[in-house]
Amino acid sequence: MTAREEPVLPHTDEPVLLHTDGRAAHITLNRPKALNALTHAMVRGIDAALTAWAQDPAVETVVITGAGDRGLCAGGDIRAVHDDARDGDGTASAAFWRDEYHLNARIARYPKPYVAVMDGIVMGGGVGISAHGAVRVVTERSRIAMPETGIGFVPDVGGTYLLALAPGELGTHLALTGAPIGAGDALLCGLADHCVPSASLPRLIADLADTPVRDVLARYVQPPPPGELAERQGWIDACYGADTVEEIVDRLSGHGDPAAKEAAETLLTKAPTALKVTLAALRRARRLGALERVLDQEYRVSCRALTTPDLVEGIRAQVIDKDRDPRWSPATLAEVTGADVAGFFASLGPRELGLAGPDTTPEVAW
Template sequence: MTDPSTQDVLTRKNGRVGHISLNRPKALHALTLDMCHAMSNALTVWSEDDEVEAIIIDHHDGRGFCAGGDIAFLRNSALNDGGVSGRKFFHDEYQLNHQLFTYPKPVVAFMDGITMGGGVGISQPAKFRVATENTRFAMPETGIGLFPDVGGGWYLSRLGGRLGQFLALTGARLDGAEALWTGLATHYVPSEMLEDIKARIIERPGRIAGILSEPVGTPPKARIEENALKIAKHFASDRYEDILESLEAAAEEGDDWAAKERDTLGTKSPQTCKVALRQLAESARLTDFADNMRMEYRIASRVLTRPDFAEGVRAVIVDKTGDPKWDPATPEGVTEELLDQIFAPLPEEEEWKPL
């Protein structure tokens, strides 16, 4: 096994299982470019290794599975190199996402803890996605002027009841039971049982489905289910202004939930919210995950160097003032022409390509 004190990703074979553990606990295992490369390289080797039947992805230590990508690195790129190194990060991270989506062997992702952004990108492609009571699943990019990437358009657009649009716009955090109820997790296991479950998978990798489906207790009630009808109603439109108007009307009639979500959206980047709605609408019409990642790379290439990203990261993560000055400042200021520019194809030599 690789020395855990020196490696941000631990890769090893346990019996007939390839095991990847994220090991950057001080950063909640946020992904760096080197981590993406290490994971991709191991997956490539194991895909051709007849001794490896399945893959486990988890984290080695700490309270997060994976909090996202290296946001400080991306902001530095946006401010200092015109987005060149940031685009390289997105390009290779998306290749890892696609590699996992098309992987020929079953992958089990243990989403025990914070699972956001880049953590969603490496867990959602897995055939088996295991949540626990510690899971906190979110795509919070509207709060920092980015967008729900790493395949987020594909996964969120395929949730029922406009749940994907709700999650993309508000950045709402789901616990493990809610992740299971929405279908973002396939199984729920109490965290105290994880090591036993992993050991049994390593012992019998051909029986993953059976091992995960054996009785492990009843998960708590999914709280989001109580608001499912409201979500479907108020987030029904792909026009952002319609969603805001629907929430405002309900809030004026005394609906506290609608008022809370209206206020939440008031803190988000109008540009990101409109990008996310178009992204999910277009993703829903696609039939090839590679096309989705190509679209998301086009968006990332443009959004990275637009004002909202560096400003959002400053306000939320760097200075922690919570006072981003969005540009454009209003939904009305985010025109269709601007969205067309963000979604437009790149020159052929700059387009994203899978491995």
């Protein structure tokens, strides 16, 4: 791959399309039938492109979009993770996450404006390749979520970092329930920066060929559709500020707002272990600070999840068999001990991700 290659024909089967248009370099995720879910090869291809473009003086801006009309990216290829956890030794998934988390950190510190077009569905790994970017554009079609607790997993790709920074306990609510949010709530929670009508995206992207991103945004940014979380933050902060998941569920169940009771019912369908580990991960992320330290923690948690039955069972129930009836182990919150949770955060020794260093600095902002 070269830093200045010609556009790839739209009918290509390549999972990542790379081309330049004037002073803008473009990444297009090209697995529309799989809602552009990320494979290991895609992660490596994106990383290689960013490495080349960072040193190319002809490239001023990088833009990432998704092929098809459904969304940017539905996450990682969790079928591959399921098969590796069930039939393999987990090394393939660990290697995928290692490269993916390195890519997330690279995006957060990219030396040029990285414009993520978060139109349509953006979930899991899709959040990782967009919400760490310097310029994050949502539309009236955006549906953004970190739904990992529903498959026996824990928010990763820097998701616990992003959600820990959301106002009050909004991030806790989103992380535990996996609830999707639209443009207005994404802006409120700090997962996006600008709202642009989806019909204006082709013109916005074309204008980046010869115009700086700040000037282009000024032409197209509009107020977002109204969200839901601002008016719910009172009960969200009161309920999710509890020290344990059990107490959170009790507070939600006892609250008078129907939406709070609905959230309690939702939590009781999620993997009990994943819920407790997610809460601990979010609280730890607030103290860790820099993204790299949080990604190091997430890598420990993700690798540990590979050894538990819930990840395989959750993916089976939600994605493969689609019976929506996972049998979690342990089956209840009360059965998940403090020692169980602590085990997810234990050092991996020589297998640590090792992103954080003493000179870790804040992310790049434009």
